[in-house]
Amino acid sequence: MKEHARQKDSHRAVTSESWQLPRPFLVAGPCSAESQEQLLHTARPLAQIGVHVFRAGVWKPRTRPDSFQGVGDIGLEWLRIVKEETHMQVATEVANARHVDKALRAGIDVLWIGARTTVNPFSVQEIADALKGVDVPVMVKNPIHPDLQLWIGAIERLKKAGIERIIAVHRGFAFYGENYYRNKPKWIIPLELRQIFPEVPLICDISHISGSPKLLYEVAQHAARLQFDGLMTEVHYRPQQAKSDAYQQITPEEYRKLIERIDWLQAGDEWRIAVDLEEIRNKIDQIDRELIKVLSKRMQLVNEIGLYKKQHRIALYQPKRWAQVFRQAQQWGAKNHLPADFIARLYQLIHQESLRRQQRIMDDEEE
Numbered sequence: 001m002k003e004h005a006r007q008k009d010s011h012r013a014v015t016s017e018s019w020q021l022p023r024p025f026l027v028a029g030p031c032s033a034e035s036q037e038q039l040l041h042t043a044r045p046l047a048q049i050g051v052h053v054f055r056a057g058v059w060k061p062r063t064r065p066d067s068f069q070g071v072g073d074i075g076l077e078w079l080r081i082v083k084e085e086t087h088m089q090v091a092t093e094v095a096n097a098r099h100v101d102k103a104l105r106a107g108i109d110v111l112w113i114g115a116r117t118t119v120n121p122f123s124v125q126e127i128a129d130a131l132k133g134v135d136v137p138v139m140v141k142n143p144i145h146p147d148l149q150l151w152i153g154a155i156e157r158l159k160k161a162g163i164e165r166i167i168a169v170h171r172g173f174a175f176y177g178e179n180y181y182r183n184k185p186k187w188i189i190p191l192e193l194r195q196i197f198p199e200v201p202l203i204c205d206i207s208h209i210s211g212s213p214k215l216l217y218e219v220a221q222h223a224a225r226l227q228f229d230g231l232m233t234e235v236h237y238r239p240q241q242a243k244s245d246a247y248q249q250i251t252p253e254e255y256r257k258l259i260e261r262i263d264w265l266q267a268g269d270e271w272r273i274a275v276d277l278e279e280i281r282n283k284i285d286q287i288d289r290e291l292i293k294v295l296s297k298r299m300q301l302v303n304e305i306g307l308y309k310k311q312h313r314i315a316l317y318q319p320k321r322w323a324q325v326f327r328q329a330q331q332w333g334a335k336n337h338l339p340a341d342f343i344a345r346l347y348q349l350i351h352q353e354s355l356r357r358q359q360r361i362m363d364d365e366e367e
């Protein structure tokens, strides 16, 4: 596949020489390529707005077989025309080695791996193998369900194949039943990914999280506050007529207004935030120190109980006592405005540690 190796082109946004994305890095375009006319009518205004990468799916991984499955190979030719006319880079989704081969041959600048593919290590490995020796940026969406390890694994597979320009895309997580979002954001997961790969740019696919135009702004603004590097947004010149994801796409004009409204905290503001927050952060550090001391005192008392249980040959686990501890913690939590599920998780952790300690004390007896 070496023959596909990208030409390096210094004025492009996603270049390999300076792997530093502009911030905000903007990826936008329709869910699916439907016709050349649709792509051009959508792409022209987006290029004016300053979008860096124009997206359009040509092979669509649809959940149900009767949905529109994408236009296929012909869409690659339409994307090439968009690129030629607008000078935006173009991106499409790949789910197997054949897609990779065809997309690279057609001169697609950026590939993306969709949420339904990231879940499958066989598919991700097949794509990674097809990309060996190729210098192309790849956007990796999170898997459909909230499994951080699968997302990490997909990025690792691409890195091992020699792909250096990887962009992580947070598109939210599926769940069963009605909800505010189409895909729940669970922001802690992309933030944990960022801790693991601080060098990998992270953008937010606000369209698949929102599932409706009315949530786009709040999701985008939240991503900006969390220092995401950019956005992926579904834009269609006639959203109502879109063949896929019609209900969540917006017009280029709506996109322009949306992008203008978002307040991006610049990296240079970080020192100011640090200064403004220093006092509060110091107080939090002090409280954390006390919290740890209190926990340690509690665990010493747990040890004493462990010794008593050992001496009197009493069962380690006392369900009635545990129920009481749990109930009163819930009551105290409610009085102090702490959510019940938070207290539940905290006390499960404390109880586990208490049992572990007492188990150790019991085991010592046997030796």
Ligand code: PEP
Residues within 6 Å of the ligand: 031, 032, 057, 061, 113, 114, 115, 116, 141, 171, 205, 208
């Ligand atoms: C898409 O980007 O149109 C798409 C199918 O997204 P996801 O893989 O996030 O569901």
Ligand code: MN
Residues within 6 Å of the ligand: 031, 032, 234, 244, 245
């Ligand atoms: Mn879509």
